[in-house]
Amino acid sequence: MTLRLSGVGYRYAGAQRPSLLDIDLDLPDGAVVGLVGASEAGKTTLCLVASGLAPRTVGGQIRGHITLDGENVDAWPMHRLSERIAIGFENPATQLSQVASTVFEEVAFGPMNLGVSRDDVVERTWAALEALRIEELAERDPFRLSGGQQQLVAMAGLLAMRPAHFVLDEPTAQLDPAGTRLVGDAIARLAADGASILVAEQKTDLLAEVASRIVVLGEGRILFEGPAAEVLADPRLTEAGVAEPAAVRLRRAAEVAGLDPVRIVGAIA
Amino acid sequence: MAERVRLTEPSPHARGVPTFIGRPGPSAVHRLNPLTKATLATVTAIAAVVLGGIVGPVLLVTVAVLLPAAVAGVLGRLLRLSLLLALPIAISAFLVNLFFFPGGEQVLLRIGPITATAEGLGFAIQILVRILAISGAVTLFYLTTRPADLVVDLERRGISSRAGFVANASVQTVPAMVDRAIQITAAQRARGLDTEGNLWRRLRGIVPIVGPVILGSLAEVEERTMALEARGFARPGRRTLLWAPPDSATERIARWAMLVALVALVAARVSGAWS
Numbered sequence: 025m026t027l028r029l030s031g032v033g034y035r036y037a038g039a040q041r042p043s044l045l046d047i048d049l050d051l052p053d054g055a056v057v058g059l060v061g062a063s064e065a066g067k068t069t070l071c072l073v074a075s076g077l078a079p080r081t082v083g084g085q086i087r088g089h090i091t092l093d094g095e096n097v098d099a100w101p102m103h104r105l106s107e108r109i110a111i112g113f114e115n116p117a118t119q120l121s122q123v124a125s126t127v128f129e130e131v132a133f134g135p136m137n138l139g140v141s142r143d144d145v146v147e148r149t150w151a152a153l154e155a156l157r158i159e160e161l162a163e164r165d166p167f168r169l170s171g172g173q174q175q176l177v178a179m180a181g182l183l184a185m186r187p188a189h190f191v192l193d194e195p196t197a198q199l200d201p202a203g204t205r206l207v208g209d210a211i212a213r214l215a216a217d218g219a220s221i222l223v224a225e226q227k228t229d230l231l232a233e234v235a236s237r238i239v240v241l242g243e244g245r246i247l248f249e250g251p252a253a254e255v256l257a258d259p260r261l262t263e264a265g266v267a268e269p270a271a272v273r274l275r276r277a278a279e280v281a282g283l284d285p286v287r288i289v290g291a292i293a
Numbered sequence: 294m295a296e297r298v299r300l301t302e303p304s305p306h307a308r309g310v311p312t313f314i315g316r317p318g319p320s321a322v323h324r325l326n327p328l329t330k331a332t333l334a335t336v337t338a339i340a341a342v343v344l345g346g347i348v349g350p351v352l353l354v355t356v357a358v359l360l361p362a363a364v365a366g367v368l369g370r371l372l373r374l375s376l377l378l379a380l381p382i383a384i385s386a387f388l389v390n391l392f393f394f395p396g397g398e399q400v401l402l403r404i405g406p407i408t409a410t411a412e413g414l415g416f417a418i419q420i421l422v423r424i425l426a427i428s429g430a431v432t433l434f435y436l437t438t439r440p441a442d443l444v445v446d447l448e449r450r451g452i453s454s455r456a457g458f459v460a461n462a463s464v465q466t467v468p469a470m471v472d473r474a475i476q477i478t479a480a481q482r483a484r485g486l487d488t489e490g491n492l493w494r495r496l497r498g499i500v501p502i503v504g505p506v507i508l509g510s511l512a513e514v515e516e517r518t519m520a521l522e523a524r525g526f527a528r529p530g531r532r533t534l535l536w537a538p539p540d541s542a543t544e545r546i547a548r549w550a551m552l553v554a555l556v557a558l559v560a561a562r563v564s565g566a567w568s
Contacts, residue, residue: 081522103528111523118516122462136533137525163313
């Protein structure tokens with residue numbers, strides 16, 4: 025199953041110029057596509073467009089086409105699209121429904137909205153909690169968890185919708201290293217289980233570990249893209265306002281110092 | 294290595310609804326159906342106003358608020374919370390009626406141009422009792438009912454999930470805003486904001502705290518809305534419910550009896566049969 029954006033452009037309501045221009049992007053099964061770029065490059069906008077929230081909920085004007093498995097989704101309502109594409113945001117607290125007193129009920133919120141049978145809701149909820157290995161949190165109050173745990177609960181809530189595609193907009197931006205690690209592990213597990221994931225992320229160290237491809241955005245356009253290892257080592261990355269991963273920086277420093285970068289990086293790893 | 298759970302297949306460890314969902318409350322009052330408790334709170338509050346006087350509302354509050362609170366083991370918290378809730382309004386209403394009651398003749402106290410009268414004092418006490426009755430009834434409901442339980446019960450009865458969500462989310466927003474206010478207060482104090490000392494200093498310190506609390510909450514609304522949309526909240530049709538609070542024929546009869554009694558009381562007052 026593939027989520028495909030073809031020639032997509034987008035302009036927010038009232039904006040003078042478009043925030044996205046001529047975006048072509050494929051998100052096939054099992055792929056983790058990292059989305060990087062400087063501030064205002066259009067990462068969040070692309071996430072909103074890819075998930076269908078823009079223009080359905082956000083408003084604005086869209087050009088081009090978005091297809092799911094070849095089917096044009098332009099006319100789909102958001103609730104139908106939400107069964108196929110899930111979106112997670114930067115702030116875990118704003119993704120909580122505010123009506124659930126336990127993590128189990130929070131994760132079950134999406135499937136309950138879909139109106140599937142009660143047994144199906146329960147089964148999906150347990151499966152999502154197990155997939156992200158947070159069953160032990162099931163009874164906890166979602167508002168009394170750490171940021172990393174809340175982000176995992178939010179992701180489990182998306183997973184329980186049984187989407188084929190995930191769009192994650194800076195899911196670790198507010199997390200400490202431990203929380204970032206939890207989310208990174210979860211992304212890798214979801215991809216290994218066949219989901220496709222578009223993840224906008226500033227932390228290129230995380231993308232180096234989980235992404236198969238990287239798309240670099242600048243001023244609403246795709247500047248360049250390719251396999252993660254190549255793009256993250258590309259000198260144009262810093263010109264695009266994106267920090268290189270620590271391993272790349274270390275390798276460059278070793279080269280400048282006349283040391284063997286392979287031995288240096290290998291020794292640290 | 295832990296067994297992998299695939300996303301698109303049933304969980305191999307599929308279990309039923311966990312026992313902590315809809316777990317019965319610790320007392321008979323907690324275990325009442327939320328609608329019964331909401332009816333009790335509403336009828337008590339309205340009846341206290343309609344009854345008037347002092348003895349009627351006091352007896353009503355004793356039977357419908359204090360006694361159930363004692364049974365539920367929340368009497369101490371109820372007294373503290375309901376006083377906290379009612380005091381700002383109660384004090385101002387008491388003072389206004391004490392000093393500005395129209396037609397009062399028996400003077401108790403003069404402070405410059407304003408006069409406290411015995412008639413004003415009597416009416417002020419009546420108002421005070423009514424306000425405390427209302428806050429007590431509401432607080433008893435709040436202390437013995439999880440808002441989510443009431444929403445589930447109303448949804449089960451066919452009320453729109455959106456209406457229930459708005460009501461519940463509004464209640465849940467209060468503690469979230471309190472947490473945010475505590476964080477912002479700490480942050481502003483760390484940057485030298487003075488929130489201690491005399492009243493003027495405290496008032497001046499409120500502005501840099503209230504502004505970020507309200508603006509921050511508003512900024513989150515858009516993201517919250519999008520998150521809800523992305524989880525199918527706007528889907529037409531009924532939601533699936535995991536559980537519903539138990540209800541019984543006895544409770545249904547009790548609810549109707551309370552409503553009928555309230556209507557009878559209002560009718561008696563309006564017709565002058567009870568003055």
